[in-house]
Amino acid sequence: MxxxxxxxxxxxxxxxxxxxxxxxxxxxxxxxxxxxxxxxxxxxxxxxxxxxxxxxxxxxxxxxxxxxxxxxxxxxxxxxxxxxxxxxxxxxxxxxxxxxxxxxDDVDLHRFDRLAGEGTRALADGDPEKAAVVLDDALALWHGPVLADLPDRTAEAA
The missing domain is CATH 1.10.10.10 (Winged helix-like DNA-binding domain superfamily/Winged helix DNA-binding domain)
Structure with a gap:
């Protein structure tokens, strides 16, 4: 694989x-x-x-x-x-x-960024229903604190 x-x-x-x-x-x-x-x-x-x-x-x-x-x-x-x-x-x-x-897009953080941008554009275009669906999809990607396994989450990577 x-x-x-x-x-x-x-x-x-x-x-x-x-x-x-x-x-x-x-x-x-x-x-x-x-x-x-x-x-x-x-x-x-x-x-x-x-x-x-x-x-x-x-x-x-x-x-x-x-x-x-x-x-x-x-x-x-x-x-x-x-x-x-x-x-x-x-x-x-x-x-x-x-x-x-x-x-x-195979990484949840990058997918989140893309979906959040799409949701923001949908709001700006006057389509709150689409924005709600896309932003819900983005929020569903979160499963805890970002970079929970990085020893120093304030480091350059973060």
């Missing part, structure tokens, strides 16, 4: 970061992710879905400013664990860092 390329279950993996970090298979079941650092890594990558995140920033965010002695090796090991959980193609090496291969 891969990030945005889907799987035999006909659809992409969806990522939640509006609450506890989760990866959901197309059938809605959660992918077991393991420990807090793995969820923090996925959170930082999902914030920038489809874009490269420099290794230094990943280390800073995942270890909350207290990196291990061999930070590059520890990050590589963590990325390897994430790839085993999500599928090898879900996390690509890119430009001195890594990127989640998901489309932005």
């Amino acid at each position: 891969t990030g945005s390329e889907g799987s035999r279950d006909n659809g992409p993996v969806r990522y939640r970061i509006l609450g506890t970090t989760q990866a959901l298979r197309p059938d809605g079941t959660a992918v077991p992710l393991g420990g807090a650092r793995l969820r923090a890594l996925l959170s930082v990558l999902a914030l920038r879905a489809g874009r490269a995140v420099p290794a230094g920033l990943l280390v800073e965010e995942v270890w909350n400013g207290d990196p291990p002695a061999d930070a590059p090796g520890a990050l590589q090991a963590l990325v390897g664990r994430l790839r085993r959980a999500l599928g090898a193609e879900a996390v690509a090496s890119a430009d001195g860092g890594y990127r989640l291969t998901a489309a932005p």
Whole structure:
């Protein structure tokens, strides 16, 4: 199974970061992710879905400013664990860092932003019924505090 390329279950993996970090298979079941650092890594990558995140920033965010002695090796090991959980193609090496291969709309935060914009435009266009439906869909994406699994939710990623 891969990030945005889907799987035999006909659809992409969806990522939640509006609450506890989760990866959901197309059938809605959660992918077991393991420990807090793995969820923090996925959170930082999902914030920038489809874009490269420099290794230094990943280390800073995942270890909350207290990196291990061999930070590059520890990050590589963590990325390897994430790839085993999500599928090898879900996390690509890119430009001195890594990127989640998901489309932005496969991440609840980015989908929320899109739906909130659509709702705001519907209100501005005088269509409160459409706005209510779209904004309800946006609010339904929230499952707790944003970036709940990021050690420092005031960090650059947030």
